[in-house]
Amino acid sequence: MSRFLGLDTDDVRFPTSLTLDGSDAMNPDPDYSAAYLRVRTDGADGLVGHGFVFTIGRGNDVQVAAIRSLESYVAGRDVDEVLDDLGGFWRHLVHDSQLRWLGPEKGIMHMAVGAVLNALWDLKAKRAGRPLWRLLASLSPQQIVDLTDFRYLTDALTPDEALEILEKAEPGRALREQDLLDNGYPAYTTTPGWLGYDDDKLARLCRQAVADGFEQIKLKVGADKAADVRRLRIAREVCGPEVGIAVDANQRWDVAVAIDWMKALAPFDVAWIEEPTSPDDVLGHAAVARAIAPIPVATGEHVANRVMFKQFLQAGALEILQLDASRVAGVNENIAILLLAAKFGVRVCPHAGGVGLCEAVQHLSMFDYVAVSGSNEGRMIEYVDHLHEHFVAPVDVRRGRYHAPLMPGTGAEMLPESVATHRYRADV
Amino acid sequence: MSRFLGLDTDDVRFPTSLTLDGSDAMNPDPDYSAAYLRVRTDGADGLVGHGFVFTIGRGNDVQVAAIRSLESYVAGRDVDEVLDDLGGFWRHLVHDSQLRWLGPEKGIMHMAVGAVLNALWDLKAKRAGRPLWRLLASLSPQQIVDLTDFRYLTDALTPDEALEILEKAEPGRALREQDLLDNGYPAYTTTPGWLGYDDDKLARLCRQAVADGFEQIKLKVGADKAADVRRLRIAREVCGPEVGIAVDANQRWDVAVAIDWMKALAPFDVAWIEEPTSPDDVLGHAAVARAIAPIPVATGEHVANRVMFKQFLQAGALEILQLDASRVAGVNENIAILLLAAKFGVRVCPHAGGVGLCEAVQHLSMFDYVAVSGSNEGRMIEYVDHLHEHFVAPVDVRRGRYHAPLMPGTGAEMLPESVATHRYRADV
Numbered sequence: 001m002s003r004f005l006g007l008d009t010d011d012v013r014f015p016t017s018l019t020l021d022g023s024d025a026m027n028p029d030p031d032y033s034a035a036y037l038r039v040r041t042d043g044a045d046g047l048v049g050h051g052f053v054f055t056i057g058r059g060n061d062v063q064v065a066a067i068r069s070l071e072s073y074v075a076g077r078d079v080d081e082v083l084d085d086l087g088g089f090w091r092h093l094v095h096d097s098q099l100r101w102l103g104p105e106k107g108i109m110h111m112a113v114g115a116v117l118n119a120l121w122d123l124k125a126k127r128a129g130r131p132l133w134r135l136l137a138s139l140s141p142q143q144i145v146d147l148t149d150f151r152y153l154t155d156a157l158t159p160d161e162a163l164e165i166l167e168k169a170e171p172g173r174a175l176r177e178q179d180l181l182d183n184g185y186p187a188y189t190t191t192p193g194w195l196g197y198d199d200d201k202l203a204r205l206c207r208q209a210v211a212d213g214f215e216q217i218k219l220k221v222g223a224d225k226a227a228d229v230r231r232l233r234i235a236r237e238v239c240g241p242e243v244g245i246a247v248d249a250n251q252r253w254d255v256a257v258a259i260d261w262m263k264a265l266a267p268f269d270v271a272w273i274e275e276p277t278s279p280d281d282v283l284g285h286a287a288v289a290r291a292i293a294p295i296p297v298a299t300g301e302h303v304a305n306r307v308m309f310k311q312f313l314q315a316g317a318l319e320i321l322q323l324d325a326s327r328v329a330g331v332n333e334n335i336a337i338l339l340l341a342a343k344f345g346v347r348v349c350p351h352a353g354g355v356g357l358c359e360a361v362q363h364l365s366m367f368d369y370v371a372v373s374g375s376n377e378g379r380m381i382e383y384v385d386h387l388h389e390h391f392v393a394p395v396d397v398r399r400g401r402y403h404a405p406l407m408p409g410t411g412a413e414m415l416p417e418s419v420a421t422h423r424y425r426a427d428v
Numbered sequence: 429m430s431r432f433l434g435l436d437t438d439d440v441r442f443p444t445s446l447t448l449d450g451s452d453a454m455n456p457d458p459d460y461s462a463a464y465l466r467v468r469t470d471g472a473d474g475l476v477g478h479g480f481v482f483t484i485g486r487g488n489d490v491q492v493a494a495i496r497s498l499e500s501y502v503a504g505r506d507v508d509e510v511l512d513d514l515g516g517f518w519r520h521l522v523h524d525s526q527l528r529w530l531g532p533e534k535g536i537m538h539m540a541v542g543a544v545l546n547a548l549w550d551l552k553a554k555r556a557g558r559p560l561w562r563l564l565a566s567l568s569p570q571q572i573v574d575l576t577d578f579r580y581l582t583d584a585l586t587p588d589e590a591l592e593i594l595e596k597a598e599p600g601r602a603l604r605e606q607d608l609l610d611n612g613y614p615a616y617t618t619t620p621g622w623l624g625y626d627d628d629k630l631a632r633l634c635r636q637a638v639a640d641g642f643e644q645i646k647l648k649v650g651a652d653k654a655a656d657v658r659r660l661r662i663a664r665e666v667c668g669p670e671v672g673i674a675v676d677a678n679q680r681w682d683v684a685v686a687i688d689w690m691k692a693l694a695p696f697d698v699a700w701i702e703e704p705t706s707p708d709d710v711l712g713h714a715a716v717a718r719a720i721a722p723i724p725v726a727t728g729e730h731v732a733n734r735v736m737f738k739q740f741l742q743a744g745a746l747e748i749l750q751l752d753a754s755r756v757a758g759v760n761e762n763i764a765i766l767l768l769a770a771k772f773g774v775r776v777c778p779h780a781g782g783v784g785l786c787e788a789v790q791h792l793s794m795f796d797y798v799a800v801s802g803s804n805e806g807r808m809i810e811y812v813d814h815l816h817e818h819f820v821a822p823v824d825v826r827r828g829r830y831h832a833p834l835m836p837g838t839g840a841e842m843l844p845e846s847v848a849t850h851r852y853r854a855d856v
């Protein structure tokens with residue numbers, strides 16, 4: 001029998017604000033960061049679980065403190081017992097009566113819970129010798145349902161309905177798994193479209209994206225309407241009519257402004273508008289969606305939890321669901337979100353980029369394809385070519401597709417030398 | 429010219445779980461706590477601004493760390509400049525591009541921002557020699573509008589509409605201020621109704637509440653339906669038909685369960701059902717409200733921000749708006765919430781109890797009565813007789829009414845010896 005020893009944490013920050021990588025209308029100068037953790041055991045296998053919360057700089061220290069505060073929930077526990085019932089352990093953490101006051105189920109404490117759970121999933125997958133997506137895709141429909149908490153969801157999705165969705169997808173699992181191994185999963189790229197880039201760089205990176213085989217790109221918008229029209233025209237000219245161009249306002253607008261602004265951008269055949277307004281504003285997104293149809297509305301990277309996603313779906317407020325690996329309470333909550341998306345028949349196109357998000361979300365999309373929605377049609381994973389070199393198993397994106405990861409784990413493990421080099425010190 | 433020196437913080441916890449004070453269906457054993465701060469200046473007046481976030485125990489240390497992380501936003505700044513434009517300073521903190529990633533506008537970081545802003549309001553009121561409610565009620569309608577951020581609100585409330593609401597209330601201000609000084613503001617009490625109390629204690633405390641002049645009490649429900657029916661019957665018998673009895677499920681139910689449970693409690697003439705389900709579930713609350721009408725739905729203590737309140741109002745999901753002093757980003761955001769409530773014509777009955785919440789919210793309700801809604805009809809402030817002895821200016825509740833506080837400040841200042849005695853040490 002082995003026991004958890006504790007959590008090691010690191011405040012890791014990359015000075016991305018120096019190059020305006022990642023700049024958008026709401027985030028002019030992000031410093032891509034990770035509140036990073038390792039969960040250790042006294043097991044003879046020496047395996048360690050890795051997890052993180054992605055942030056954009058200031059406050060990463062508080063996120064680390066929140067993760068640290070969860071050590072007492074893990075340390076000393078029986079490893080097998082915890083890893084054999086991650087559904088139960090999810091409830092233990094998320095529904096802790098004192099901790100939930102700090103959210104509930106949102107913000108720093110919820111993301112900390114997610115990072116700890118993801119680290120446990122990383123350990124579980126490594127012990128199983130499988131990449132997360134294959135581990136999840138090997139579970140029975142009932143085992144997947146048992147990982148999921150349906151509290152606050154039952155008016156939209158019951159455990160029985162979830163089971164039905166999963167059972168329906170079961171017969172095709174082997175074929176789709178082979179398809180992933182052979183062909184990977186579609187990607188789109190955000191690399192050309194950061195707001196801080198000038199027109200020449202935009203055009204050059206658009207050209208590069210098409211040459212690299214991407215079938216969709218994304219442009220940041222929302223700071224200056226005339227400039228957005230100009231940039232979108234450049235992108236459309238360079239990319240040609242066949243390549244999808246999504247736009248992303250990063251929550252910059254009020255509802256009426258969003259509708260007005262999108263009328264100006266509509267002539268350029270926009271694939272979706274992402275985060276037109278506050279990520280809390282379900283009814284606002286629904287109003288925008290009705291007004292600008294048929295342009296689809298996308299959101300998710302800042303949607304706090306499954307209860308919010310449930311309402312976005314109930315209200316017809318999104319057509320593209322952009323789950324995030326480190327915003328919600330880990331793999332379990334993302335399974336609930338995938339099941340909701342399947343129930344409502346919307347496409348899941350995860351948010352990625354940042355630090356390690358590409359490495360993490362590919363597992364969720366691939367699991368979804370194999371065992372939940374059973375489809376990758378119109379679905380794609382965001383790709384940004386930043387900071388992958390710091391990971392032990394960086395994503396393998398070629399010809400516009402994510403190639404299926406084969407290394408055991410969730411992809412969250414960073415290189416020790418990267419952690420050491422980019423460990424944040426407030427005094428320097 | 430004086431400058432801010434910095435923030436002093438304390439992790440203050442009271443062992444309330446020992447007596448089951450504060451116990452409900454979701455919070456069986458809270459330890460009422462405060463992440464407490466003092467903001468100091470180099471001014472000759474020696475005045476200090478006090479603020480806090482109320483929590484229920486574990487994680488209070490993380491909340492303190494979040495407050496501490498904001499020190500660099502305050503220290504070194506010109507005191508007059510900041511206090512003369514708290515609307516601008518609100519935007520500076522809430523819309524900080526890196527910090528907002530940690531919410532946005534929700535959870536630990538948002539509450540930390542609220543505590544810092546509230547401490548600045550405390551200092552401002554002390555420098556003006558006025559209790560907060562009178563300071564706010566002395567501002568012009570335009571000054572009040574300037575304190576408020578309308579981002580994400582304009583589809584429900586524009587600055588012009590807010591100005592109109594405030595101007596309409598202006599002529600009656602003096603009369604209502606005098607009414608408050610003479611008669612105070614209505615209160616209701618939650619003291620009898622904690623779930624951990626046995627039937628005898630419930631009956632005794634109900635009797636006491638009526639004798640003390642309260643016109644409404646509140647009972648916690650949601651753990652056991654048969655027990656709730658029994659307890660509600662006892663309360664109704666003891667209180668008689670004239671006293672209002674509200675019930676509070678503290679988020680325990682899913683939508684269908686809430687509707688079913690409330691059908692069982694309806695015969696006892698329920699004043700409102702509070703927090704029937706997740707505080708994020710606007711559409712769920714709306715469904716409950718439709719199904720159990722005319723019983724009003726109340727919520728707010730866990731509603732993360734003004735964008736969520738906006739939707740609760742747009743969807744007809746609440747009839748009683750229970751703002752909280754330390755959940756949102758301080759006095760400014762609560763002004764926005766009061767304006768929204770006035771626009772939609774719902775009653776505001778603040779959440780209180782905890783540590784220092786009664787002391788804080790009375791100022792908001794009194795300001796609302798004098799200068800915003802202009803009414804106290806059907807409105808009342810929650811009252812719980814816990815922990816007031818730790819405050820420099822404890823609330824004065826007699827004959828079921830909050831008597832208007834006259835001491836300068838917001839009421840947040842704790843006695844130094846209480847802070848010292850209850851400072852949390854993880855090792856004891």
